[in-house]
Amino acid sequence: MRRSLIQVTVLAVVLSVIITAISLVIDWFPEQASTSADDVDLLYDVLLIVSVPIFVLVMTVVVYSVVRFRARPGDDRDGDPIHGNARLEIAWIAIPTVLVTALAVYAWVVLDDQEDPRPDTMLVNVRAGQFAWRFEYPQPGGQSVRSNELYLPKDRPVQFRIKTDDVVHSFWIPEFRIKQDTVPGIVTRTQTVPSRAGDYDVVCAELCGLGHSTMRQQVHVMEGDRFASWIGARRQALAAAAPEPGRQVFTTYGCAGCHTLEDAGAAAATGPSLDGLAEVYDKRNPRLSLEAYVRQSIVDPKALVVPGFRADGMPANYSSQLSRAEIDTLVDYLARASSSSSGPGTAATVPPPAGPPR
Template sequence: MRRHPILQMFAIGVVAAAVITALALAIDWFPPAASTAADKIDTLYDVVILCSIPIFVLVMTIAIYSVVKFRARPGHEGDGAPLHGNTQLELLWVAIPFVIVSALAAYALVVLSDIEAKEPDALPVAVTAQQFTWTFGYPQAGGATSTELVLPRGRQAVLRIRTRDVIHSFWVPAMRMKQDAVPGLTTEVRITPTREGTYPLVCAELCGAGHATMRQTVRVVAPERFQAWLRRLGGGATASRGATPGAASAVETASASGRS
């Protein structure tokens, strides 16, 4: 091995790539999955790690080896040995990244098409961003609004997102979905929740001095509880009595909006 430094270099690179890739895959980068898109996106992320880390480690191994092996010795002030290009090698190191990137792009396109597939019974929700809060409107409740996003488990929701001021970014980490809110445009994202619970909703775009406070929640409930909550939301302030946990504040917000 010592007589073959290039072989030694590649052996070190392979071992380092295997160790670093295993560590990267062992780390739990994301919160528990809470939507149908989450597992697909997590798998895509793992595939990208498997492709990118070995290439990065190999390139850095060659670069470090070249810097150490071919560095200028003390007192040497002459030019290095003349080098000539290798056309076949240049074609190879262009073709291989092209194939890898094209394959990853095709795979990502398939995943994107899958998670954005439209379902006929999708629940429409109007999402409005404004420094520094989110508001959610439900057409089924007569357009009543809530400061908490409540969604039924197992049913696709189509969120139509707009902003009243600057650019914001709608992001629910547990559902792996992110979409910008752009002034003058209505963007769209589709989410199908799979687990009941309460999940953080944050703005992922620096939108002003209060950006860090632009945090609310997404609450996923059983379909029958969602229908009951929706009826209470559309019923105004009187419906807040006996509302399901977490719904009262939303109803009060909606009734306050109506009075204003």
């Protein structure tokens, strides 16, 4: 029996070393693009170093017990009566408790350091809605620069204040190693310091509806002077132009994240192009006027689905999210803007206004 235990122990140790080494060699995460990414990756490695040997030890004992103490054919006897071992029971309760507590403290230290307030932190408001992200940069005077993609300066702390207009979402930037749920009715926060210039994905990591997989946009990390030029151009445009109410509703509720509309500088292709609707609406539904067709598409998007696009791609709750006045304003704007544009699909190559130098 003692010899068998020694053999099982040696086997468990050898397997633990091999599997742990393989686990540490595997590149589990994308490239690091924030100052906290290295700490998060190290925490993950420590969790692997602790948990893999425990898993291997437990499974080795289980397999050994199944093989060594299995009932032979024709053996219907009860097993030998045995008594518990108090010291062993104390050990297998105390050791996991200490390990889990130590790992929890270590994880708390990493999280606390990541969320520690930093000077010169930039605030970005993030709004989630089925199925797009919207970003706002508060400016002096109460106005905000709005964007359907996230632009950040390199090496400057950023705090995200996250809200949702409908259901639970999860704000996740894998390269930053940050992920924060959005919960209806409250504001959640997370922060980071981007450390590598480049383009990365902003992903929803919580199943939020049938169009969940399309809730993916871009974060552009750039040098400080390039970001200053981008935000400066947006501030000038904000100060110089009286906002078109319909265009404001269009951008505020994330329509530009899915549709192409030349007047709004939108060039997304998740949903049908809104340019040139006057030329096609009567072919799609000859019983409706252009305004009625646009209104139906907003408040009851499944009533008519344009061929080639998914029925679940358009949120079905805009009738409750938008007020009657906002819907009327949006319908009037889309009818005018789409009639004056260059035709369905032709604006897909028009870049967003005042974009950063790329």
